[in-house]
Amino acid sequence: MRTYYAGMDLDAPCGRCKLETRHRVLTLTNGQPDNLICTQCQSVHKFRPERPAAPPRVRAERAEAPPKPRSPASPSRFQELMIQEQAGAQARPYSPATRWEEGAWMDHASFGLGRVQKRLGRKVDVLFRGGLKTLVRA
Numbered sequence: 201m202r203t204y205y206a207g208m209d210l211d212a213p214c215g216r217c218k219l220e221t222r223h224r225v226l227t228l229t230n231g232q233p234d235n236l237i238c239t240q241c242q243s244v245h246k247f248r249p250e251r252p253a254a255p256p257r258v259r260a261e262r263a264e265a266p267p268k269p270r271s272p273a274s275p276s277r278f279q280e281l282m283i284q285e286q287a288g289a290q291a292r293p294y295s296p297a298t299r300w301e302e303g304a305w306m307d308h309a310s311f312g313l314g315r316v317q318k319r320l321g322r323k324v325d326v327l328f329r330g331g332l333k334t335l336v337r338a
């Protein structure tokens with residue numbers, strides 16, 4: 201490791217001269233040159249041990265758009281899914297022979313999941329996703 205001392209000369213890039221010039225160390229911090237004076241232009245500046253690497257140029261127009269956050273399911277949609285899941289577990293596949301009770305969940309081949317709203321004799325009103333259907337028991 202190089203030893204520095206105040207008053208020593210060293211070559212360092214000068215921001216004003218825009219080139220490597222002879223500098224004199226004015227102050228040291230923790231053994232590292234702190235302030236330098238350029239012997240060419242007499243400007244005082246901080247010692248930079250290495251040329252700072254140019255930050256990668258990010259062109260705004262080339263920058264990738266941030267990934268779109270997945271639209272979170274709305275609470276109602278979530279609730280709907282929850283209900284469907286619960287209902288799916290207790291739903292019985294539709295059969296015209298089944299005697300449906302009000303409030304029962306039905307898994308209909310054409311209409312999907314539905315809930316029996318009303319039973320009147322052999323007819324049951326079932327609310328499906330697509331709307332209310334009246335099914336007649338065989």
Ligand SMILES: [Zn+2]
Nearest residue numbers: 214217238241
């Ligand atoms: Zn200079």
